[in-house]
């Protein structure tokens with residue numbers, strides 16, 4: 001794209017009035033927007049105020065030196081092009097200036113043609129840099145938007161998978177959402193990182209997915225289950241594991257969500273199912289999920305019983321602390337409940353957030 005010289009601000013700093021006028025006149029004749037300064041301080045003031053595209057500065061000027069100006073300008077505005085010049089410069093000066101980011105070094109007396117050539121080269125370089133920055137910003141914006149879209153579709157897919165179970169059993173509608181909310185609240189109390197909370201959230205949203213393998217009439221059966229029926233219900237953690245372990249996008253969170261799902265009915269003392277594993281082999285996420293699952297399930301109405309009051313629920317997990325449930329998870333859960341005034345409706349009144357907000 002053609003650049004209009006009137007849009008290019010150039011600051012010239014030199015204490016030799018004749019040289020300053022000469023350079024400024026020449027640049028103004030080329031149509032540039034020119035600013036002049038006869039000292040380092042004045043030069044820096046103009047730089048701060050005008051943010052020129054190019055600065056031409058003598059190295060040996062009163063006050064702030066040309067080299068110091070170069071350093072400060074490059075620190076404040078890396079895209080600003082700085083050309084330094086001197087009548088007494090040594091090779092070391094040239095090397096030093098170039099190392100500090102000078103675009104060019106010109107020896108006095110000036111070859112005016114060379115000066116204009118160097119200025120034009122700086123303009124081209126500045127344009128290229130700005131184009132690159134623009135492209136980079138555009139790319140970053142695209143990546144941010146795609147990542148957000150991917151994250152949204154990830155959670156929509158996870159929720160859709162979770163709904164598979166709940167559609168078959170209307171009594172557990174919203175159960176996994178609510179368990180996820182409580183589990184994340186407990187996780188936050190325990191100081192877990194966002195990534196760990198995300199794993200808990202996904203595991204909670206899917207923890208009962210294995211119930212798709214359980215006959216629907218058993219899920220909604222209002223009377224007691226036979227041993228065989230109970231065994232079928234108890235097969236759901238293994239079925240859930242089998243379903244999830246082969247879904248790459250669920251298993252790519254950094255920890256096996258399928259393992260947490262498999263373990264969600266295991267208990268500290270080994271009395272849980274399906275494998276009767278004990279404390280040392282249980283993931284922290286599993287321990288959090290177990291407590292959340294029990295609290296939500298007890299607080300909800302089921303075909304075979306009414307919802308259980310919050311005091312009884314709290315007593316149940318407190319009694320099971322250190323035996324069935326991890327004490328730190330129980331304590332954190334009790335804190336979360338109490339912070340919500342022991343009001344189970346209030347505790348779970350945030351279901352709209354699940355699946356859309358990881359915070």
Ligand SMILES: [Fe+2]
Nearest residue numbers: 207208264265
């Ligand atoms: Fe379950």
